[in-house]
Amino acid sequence: MAGESGVDAGNLDPEHDPYLWLEEVTGDRAMQWVRAQNDRTCTELTATAEFTSLQADLLEVLDTDARIPYVRRRGTYLYNFWRDGDHVRGIWRRTTLESYRTETPVWDVLIDLDALADREGENWVWKGANVLRPGYELALVTLSRGGADAAVVREFDLRTREFIGVDRGGFALPEAKSDVGWIDSDTIYVGTDFGPGSLTDSGYPRVIRCWSRGTDLAEAPTVFECKPEDVAASGWFDPTPGFERSFVERAVDFYNAQRWLLTDDGDRVRIDTPEDAEISVRKQWLLVFTRSPWTVAGTEHPPGTLLAADFEEYLAGARDLTVVFAPDEHTSLETYAWTADHLVLVTLHDVQTGLRIVNPGTWTTRPFEGLPRAATIEITGTDPDRSNELFLSASGFTQPSTLLRGCIDADDLAEQPQPIKRAPAFFDAADLDVTQNFATSADGTAVPYFVVRRAGAPAGPTLLYGYGGFEISLTPSYSGINGRAWLARGGTYVVANIRGGGEYGPAWHTQVLRAGRHKVHEDFAAVARDLVARGVTTPEQLGAQGGSNGGLLMGIMVTRYPELFGAIVCQVPLLDMYRYPQLPAGASWIAEYGDPSDPDEWAFIREYSPYQNARADRTYPPILITTSTRDDRVHPGHARKMAARLQEQGHPTWYHENIEGGHGGAADNSQQAFKSALAYEFLWRHLSGGADN
Structure with missing residues (x-):
């Protein structure tokens, strides 16, 4: 069948990559190329009254005060981080439950990120705050320059509403992919870039130290370290009264880890559970969530089972497990x-x-x-x-x-x-219907998907969204952005619950790891075909969108299933599956995709790697590829090189790169509105007959 042929000699030799220079993130030549691409895309897609109106509509959704300010309780206060038109970078604030219940809560602003950024001349993006339990008087605040994963850590005093400087004995870390957590008010566990050899091959902490206030971090004692080829090491403290404990973990790969209890005398006691299981310890209880079959005392527990045991008894060797969920x-x-x-x-x-x-x-x-x-x-x-x-x-x-x-x-x-x-x-949903259908994949698996469309609507512009990886489930949820930009225009929206997610438990994911990856692509293609067979849309009116791992899926749809789609939006994507482990954070995903340096594994990866499979002699649907310069999780080189190669081959390709924004692609609401408007405008033009395909 067209779109499903294997790799042949016409494809790119991964050892002779003509676009390696685009992997130089801020290189002069690369950035010159980026700016030229941005200018072309903006000239063609954004210089209209329709785009300006759409962008304003979406910004209104993001900035409105009518949104729910979701909160997390920390002691007597409810905490919230909030962005709007007056607080572009955002404010960290808190209130009481009594006030929160009212229509207009009284908020106590702790950190005004806009004021801080202006004062310090930095484009700070909020990454979160770790508040000390049980007193909730101190916090470790994480701030990123432009939205990257690498961030600085600073100590903040919630009583005085001030950062505690290093000169006053405050905890502070320079920009890095750090892992920090409180032990008590004067001690933290910290994993960061301590210098050569302190990070894993994936760029995450390899060494965990116990750092006491007022001491030199370089002299803080090491409590744990993992191997360079592991994903990361971590350490944390549970301050639950009566059950205070410290733990360390060695993440062998993305799905396998070894964990230990740290005793008061510094010894480690292994928590002997399957390495691929997820565990948690709460008071006297140990919970184990299985990701593969686990036989204990003659009983086999299938993947996706939640088991409970007495933690101390389990450490002592007992294996009395209770099934909490099957x-x-x-x-x-x-x-x-x-x-x-x-x-x-x-x-x-x-x-x-x-x-x-x-x-x-x-x-x-x-x-x-x-x-x-x-x-x-x-x-x-x-x-x-x-x-x-x-x-x-x-x-x-x-x-x-x-x-x-x-x-x-x-x-x-x-x-x-x-x-x-x-x-x-944010949009009129009065005549919208939501239905769930099932498509049959190539191996006979029933794949569910949701369809949102006007009741009785004829075949028309349809957007199919998918992800298919890392056991992430896609469940029905409200989106004012999607509603205004797509559904209100008369478009149909579809979410595919393809394998790779967690919608049916761990096995829905584990069966597509490494050599099974093709099932993800086959599932998505099956949903696309089913939509056409049911009369929801036509191939010319069917678009697809996905980001990150979903961006990889989009690249595969373009190069292997082009006849199924009329346009595709590919966001912050992985696309060069030969070099992905050599780019930031990529090595941590080998458990998901496989190792291209292993000839046996490259044999199945090369069958779908979009960058190597792009062909000049195929007809591809129009594609918009977007990414962020500051994305240090999925390297922007993936998107850049794919766009350059597709354009070289003569395929209709548009490209836009946000100069900041991190893996989310946007650093504030204005950038988010622009990014979303760009994607929806591109899709609507090509799927509704408004562009020459």
Whole structure:
């Protein structure tokens, strides 16, 4: 079949790459090329009244004060980071629950990032704050220049609302991909760039030290280190009263890790669980979430099972495990969270969410009652230190988000979840239908997908979105951006729950690792064909969009399945699968894709690597490739080289690179609005008949 042929001699020899110079992130020649590409793309796509109006519409969605200010409880306060038109870079602020319940909460601003950036002459982008438990008086604030993963760390005093400078004994780290966490008010665990040999091949911390206030970081004692070829080392402290413990972890690859309990005398006790399992320790309990079959005491537990044990007894050798959750053909465990006395499970049944409450010890479960039906429910915050409070967000493709607050009693729901904030509707969804269909992939697997479209609409412009990797599930959710830019124009929106995600548990992901990767592409192509077969759209009117790992998927659709699509948007993508481990963070993904330096593994990777498979003698749909100069997770060289090669071959290719923005592609709301408008305008022009394809 056209679009599914293998690699042949006409393809690029990876050892003779004519565009290696585009991997020089800020090289003069590379940046000159970037600016020329940006000028061309902006001239052709943004110099219209329609684009200006669309961008303004999307910025209104991002900047409006009517959005829900999602919060995390830290002690007596609820904390929120907020961006709008008056706070472009954002403010970190807090309020009380009583005030938060009102229509106009009174916020106590802790950090004004715009003022800080102006004062220091830096384009700071917020990366988060680690607040010290249980006093919540100090924080380790992480700030990035332009949105990169590498960031600086500074200590902040929440009482005085001031950064604690190094001259006053404050903790501070220069720009790096650091891993920091509190032990107590005068001690932290830190992994960072200590100098040669202190980072892994993936660029993450290899060495963990225990740093005491007022001492030289270079003299801080090392408590743990992993191998250079590992992904990363990490260390953390659990301050739960009565269960204070320290842990260290060696991430062997993206999905396998070894963990130890650190004893008071400095010894390490191995937590002997499967390396590919996810574990957590809470008070006296150990939870183990399996990612592959695990046989214990003669019983085999399938992937996706959540098991519980007494932590101290387990360390001593006991293997008395209780099944807390067992998957079935249609139901998987998406995530879980602790309150003070309970465990709350979020499950997916054919990609529809449900919640259950678990009583630790007896491990009995019951449904979480009082929740909105036909909505995706997410746990946005809990208060495990102090109460059984939890915050939940409920939304759907056509349902704006509602924030609910509930409390769980020891025996029952003391307080049914109550709505405390509602987001506005950003588009008219009155005549929109949401349906779920199943496509049949090449190996016979049923692949679910959601369709959002006007009731009774004829075949028309349709946008198919996918990701398919790293066990990340795509569930129904409300997007004012998508609604205004696509659905309100009459477009149809489709989300494909292809393999590689976690919609049906770990096995939905693990079966496509390395040599099984082709199943991801086959699933997405099957959904595209099914949409046409059902009369939803035509190949000429079908567009596709994806970013990061989803950007790789888009590159594969262009080079291997071009006949299925009328236009494609490929964002912050991986595309050169021969060189990806040699570029920032790439080595950490070998467990997902395979190692191209191994001839046996390169044999299956080369079958789909978009950069090597681009052909001049094929007809490709128009493609827009976007990335960010400051993306230090997926190197911008992927996007640059692919665009240059496609253009050289004569394919209709547009390119735009944000000079800042990190892996998210945007550093503020204005940049986000521009990036989104660019993608939707490109797709609408090519799929609605507004451009010469």
